[in-house]
Amino acid sequence: MATIPALQAREPYAGSEQAAGLWRRRLGGVLTGLAIWLPLLVAAGHVVVFTLWTSWVSFTASSLMPDYSWVGLRNYRAVTRTANFQIAYVNLVIFGLGFVLLTMALGLLLAILLDQRVRGENALRTIFLYPLAVSFVVTGTVWSWLLNPGIGIQKLVHDLGWLDFRFDWLVQSDKAIYTLILAGVWQGAGFAMALFLAGLRSLDGDLIKAAQIDGAGPWRMYRRVLLPTIWPIFVTVFVILLQSAIKTFDLVRALTGGGPGISTMLPTLVVYDFMFQRGELGRGSAAAVLMLLSLVVVLAPYGIYVRWRRQRQARA
Known part of the structure; x- marks a missing residue:
């Protein structure tokens, strides 16, 4: 009976300790939520607010400074x-298709080669992924040196004795756009390879064994069995690369600067030219909104596709 008061004396302490632990857990949850959601909300608010402001300015008479006099579609025209x-936009079609298709083709080829469990796979994977660690500014600068006919590949080959060799695309207005494709593919192929390789390595081993039992060779197995199975990854890679092509600025700015002349202009350079070189804020905003609409044309079908795929999986 003497122990009962002692137990009763401990009960308030145990209850307060439990309440304190509950309070700490709740506080931890609140702080975790703030750490995650607050930056996301600030970033989302920043994007939404400035997108709406840019859209509004595109319909005004703003020049070097904002002027909110309404002019309708005059800036767009x-x-x-x-x-x-x-x-x-002609260059965007050329660059976008060339960059996306060649990057996907090279990335897929590298992924299939690495999927053969070759010796030194980890080292090769690191080498192929290395360009992802390099900014587009550095990529453009280095490729501008390589493609410069006076100091780059052409000069090197001339010094070796092949004086008839020409590789001066960088200074030819009809071929300079292809130098952007070369540099872009060099940097983006590792990214495509990583996604394709992850898709191939995620496939069920029984699927591969069944194809081998049926007598499918490597080429037929990849073409008829493995690659069709990872077709959602093809869609994802295509969309990501295409929206990257639309937003390309650093690469073209560092590699060609939009030249020779204006032969390698891209929409991002048009926005930069109007806003920061001509001081025409209204027209620059209109060009930015048109570029945003180009992104919407790419991302909206992808969003519809993702939603359709989720609904289809839910029904299954």
């Missing part, structure tokens, strides 16, 4: 009639 804008 002025921008779309310039040679810079028209050449930029």
Whole structure:
């Protein structure tokens, strides 16, 4: 009976300790939520607010400083009639298709080669992924040296005795856009390889064994069995690379600067030219909104596809 008061005396202490532990857990949850959601909300608010502001400015008479006098579609008509804008979107089609298709093809080839469990796979994977660690500014600068006919590959081959060799695409207005594709593919192929290789390594081993039992050779197995199985990864890689091509600025700025002349202009350079070189804020905002619409054209079908795929999996 003497122990009962002692137990009763400990009960308030145990209860307070339990309440303190519950309070600490709740506080930890609140702090974790703040650490995660607060930066996301700030970033989302930043994007939404400035997107809306840029859209509003694109309909105003703003020049060097904001002027909120309404002018309707005048800035859009002025921008779309310039040679810079028209050449930029022709170049975007050339650069986008060349960059995306070649990057996917090279990345897929590298992924299939590494999927053979070759010796030194880890070292090769590191080498192929290395360009991802390099910024587009560095990539553009280095490739500008390599492709410069006076100091790059052409000069090296000439010094070796092949004086008829020419590789001066960088200074030819009709070929300079392809130098952007070369540099972009060099940097983006490792990214595509990583996603394709992850998809191939995630496949069920029984699927591969069944194909081998049926007598499928390596080429037929990849073409008929493995690659069709990872087709959602193809869609993902395609969309990511395409939106990257639309937003490309650093690479073209460092490699060609939009030249020779305006032969390698891209939409991002048009926005930069209007806003920061000409001081035409309204027209620059209109060019930015048009570039945003280009991204929407790419991302909206992808969003619809992802939603359709989730609904299909839920029904299954």
